[in-house]
Amino acid sequence: MNRYQKIVYLLPAILTGLPVWAQQRFPKPEFETGYVQPATSQPAPRMLFLEYFDVFVLVAALTLATWFVVRKRSRQGVLWTSVFSLLYFGFYREGCICSIGAIQNIVLAVFDPSYVLPFTALLFFIIPLVVALFYGRTFCAAVCPLGAIQDLVAFRPIELPKWLQKILGLIPYLYLGLAVLYAATRSEFLICRYDPFVGLFRFDAEFQMLLLGALFLLVGVFVARPYCRFFCPYGVLLGWMSTFSKKHMTITPTNCIQCKLCANSCPFGAIDEPVEEQGNxxxxxxxxxxxxxxxxxxxxxxxxxxxxxxxxxxxxxxxxxxxxxxxxxxxxxxxxxxxxxxxxxxxxxxxxxxxxxxxxxxxxxxxxxxxxxxxxxxxxxxxxxxxxSHRNRNDYVPDKTNCLSCGRCMDYCPVKN
Incomplete structure (x- = not known):
């Protein structure tokens, strides 16, 4: 038997004995205290298919909401779409992934080259803005779970004075600026930390955040959608896009008859009344x-x-x-x-x-x-x-920047054809 035949003959024994040698070389540590080493585990990442399924649901809900607002002119359809969005994006997906919080992901990716931006977060940020650019804030109307949960509790909404709405309307801009600042400096995801409703969606918030969410809902009974109107930073961006929308929701399908029912029905003060230019x-x-x-x-x-x-x-x-x-x-x-x-x-x-x-x-x-x-x-x-600045207006028209496209005014308008 030559040298090569011996190696071939001994090879199975060598391979069989490797686990034994490895066990002797690195023996399992023993603890005299009776401590048992726990098995290492980590949460499984969400499957990529399910992440893109979330994007598909977002696009489908936006398409349906836009169709109900612009073409079907159905407040009932908008309402039921918002209920679905609340159940899916709110309670099932637990408020994440979120178009509002995606602002911070975008900013961090810009200022931190080492941060890998999830493509789904980019889509959740861009898609509602693109839709708002053409059709108005239909995302706010029926797709955003934060807006949906507030809309469902607006039982006795009152209209705040115009001057107070203007002052409170500055807060979302400040909130947006602070969120960008803290994300750019890699300090904090401010929007996610102080989201008043994500704790309700997950049933695990601290007492202070549960109290904050409950307070928003309580105020929302009388002041419709307080977070959307006076805090939401993403609403600022949607408002900018919606200002240029060409196929925005209209109150009446034909001529306005000046009945004022739409202005009385809007709980957000987002309908501009007819006005004539004053002064020289x-x-x-x-x-x-x-x-x-x-x-x-x-x-x-x-x-x-x-x-x-x-x-x-x-x-x-x-x-x-x-x-x-x-x-x-x-x-x-x-x-x-x-x-x-x-x-x-x-x-x-x-x-x-x-x-x-x-x-x-x-x-x-x-x-x-x-x-x-x-x-x-x-x-x-x-x-x-x-x-x-003053512009002549002959009809009641929605303020494209602040209108949430909820469809209440269309529902109250007596002109149907």
């Missing part, structure tokens, strides 16, 4: 130009104000907060109950490195504060410009 046309143009020239001033004031509050804004960042705590109280590093301090010590970073990183993040908030404040100054300036 030349003086109106001069006033409008003066407000336009003041817009840069408002932006400058807002930017300065935003930069002045960058320090408290930056405290929401965990790195900045930890650095401030360790500098002010060095003994925290020895606190075994402080998870952030323990994590920092385990990373092996020095205090100088931590402080330098915190200063860099605070600098980002400084310039982000300028941008956020300038954005709010622009919003305030353009709001004043809009209030100072």
């Amino acid at each position: 046309r030349r003086s109106n143009v001069q006033r409008l130009m003066a407000y336009l020239l003041l817009v840069p001033l408002w932006m400058g004031i807002g930017g300065l104000a935003g930069s002045m509050v960058h320090v408290p804004l930056a405290k929401f960042n965990k790195t900045v907060y930890l650095a401030e705590q360790l500098v002010a109280n060095p003994e925290i590093k020895q606190d075994q109950n402080n998870i952030d301090a323990r994590t920092f010590m385990q990373k092996g970073k020095t205090m100088d490195e931590l402080v330098t990183e915190a200063q860099s993040i605070r600098s980002q908030f400084y310039w982000g504060g300028w941008v956020l404040g300038g954005f709010m100054g622009l919003v305030i300036g353009l709001t004043l410009v809009k209030l100072s």
